[in-house]
Amino acid sequence: MSNRIYEAYVVHENDQGKYKGNIEKKRVDDLPKHGVLIRVFYSSLNYKDALSATGHKGITNSYPHIPGIDAAGVIEHSDDRRFKEGQNVIVTSFGLGENTPGGYGQYIRVPGDWLVPMPEGLTPFESMVIGTAGFTAALGVYKLRQNDVFPEDGPILVTGATGGVGSLAVAILGRLGYNITAATGKLQKKDYLMMLGARDVIHRDKVKGQSSKPLLQSRWAGVVDTVGGSILDTAIRQTKPNGAVTCCGNILGAELNTNIYPFILRGVSLIGLDSGRCLMPLRKRIWRLLANEWKPTMLEQIAQEVSLSELDGEIKKILRGDQAGRIVVNLNINAQS
The missing domain is CATH 3.90.180.10 (Medium-chain alcohol dehydrogenases, catalytic domain)
Known part of the structure; x- marks a missing residue:
């Protein structure tokens, strides 16, 4: 050897x-x-x-x-x-x-x-379609559910929706019956996102850089944010009372300029996702979910093999x-x- x-x-x-x-x-x-x-x-x-x-x-x-x-x-x-x-x-x-x-x-x-x-129910190929991106997406969904955000509570926003984490977040949330709004700069990918499970697709500019008011109209029961920056700030200010926002990316900026009112007047929770340091018992649990009831149905369609x-x-x-x-x-x- x-x-x-x-x-x-x-x-x-x-x-x-x-x-x-x-x-x-x-x-x-x-x-x-x-x-x-x-x-x-x-x-x-x-x-x-x-x-x-x-x-x-x-x-x-x-x-x-x-x-x-x-x-x-x-x-x-x-x-x-x-x-x-x-x-x-x-x-x-x-x-x-x-x-x-x-x-x-x-x-x-x-x-x-x-x-x-x-885990039983996954092939090596499928596990790598999921990979770190899908695991991170699933961790975000898990945290939303831990904070009592369920399909009946209203729309979920997924930002950066055509990326690896975003695509798989849409697919997992769709599998679980959530009403998903996918935000992207690539509206030409609308059909792709609808196939994954999105019910609405909007341009990211509809989230990015809206009014500077400390609170905006409540729209989202929960958010899976993958991009950071001004979109994350706006999404927080649009989140409904007792809603939750998960964040895992900074492609639009590492700084978060926001205010305290969504947290103290609406009880919004902001939850960071670090899949790299996820403890092994939870890591195994999420992989088991991904192999079974959370397994995206469109893995073949979202994968390109090289x-x-x-x-x-x-x-x-x-x-x-x-x-x-x-x-x-x-x-x-x-x-x-």
Whole structure:
């Protein structure tokens, strides 16, 4: 096993500070020495992967580096008695693909504490259509329900609705019977969002930068916000009494300029989502929900399968904001190992 050769998408930094990814041969011996060795079947493309692949030092400290914050595959060797050879597992979060070799390699070796056994009802491919994006979306839905926001309470707003988290939030909420308004800058994707379960699709400008009044007309029983900035501020001020807003993204800005009145006059709850630090008992529970009663019915329709050799183009696309749905990376396509 130690001499096993595998393929990986490796990002290098050159002398001019530029970054480029290449498919290279690696040895299993190059991986961390201890943990659970997994043959990766599928990974996925997330915005964080694109940042890692283009030299964002807030994500990845040193290069060369193998990105890929998601991985699904089979255990080939385990130092951890909780896991056995031949077991299918999911790995997301815990720094995978940030400063450790990630899912864009045909093998990873990680601590057993990072592993989620593949729940019955999910295939490795389906788990990577969901991936970190879908897990984050499900965590947002879970938090809304924990705060007593249910379908009968009124419309739910999903922002950044054509992105990975947004698309899957729409799909999960639709599966659960919520009345979803999807906000997007890509109205040409209206049919796609309606297929996922949205009942209404609006341009994001209808949420962004409305009146500066401290409270706006109550519209939303709950919000899954994926973009931050002024849209998050407006959504908070539009949320109904005792409603809840979850937030997980900052593509429109990391600063939140709002006021206290939605919180003290309407009892609105603002809930941050950090899927990377979600504790394992809740992590497993959410994956079980995603494999069963919360499983999106449109996984095949929102997924595009690519090989390692096609990653460069997809990375450029996601950084431009031109992507909709989910990109699943098949580690077996064009494999030469």
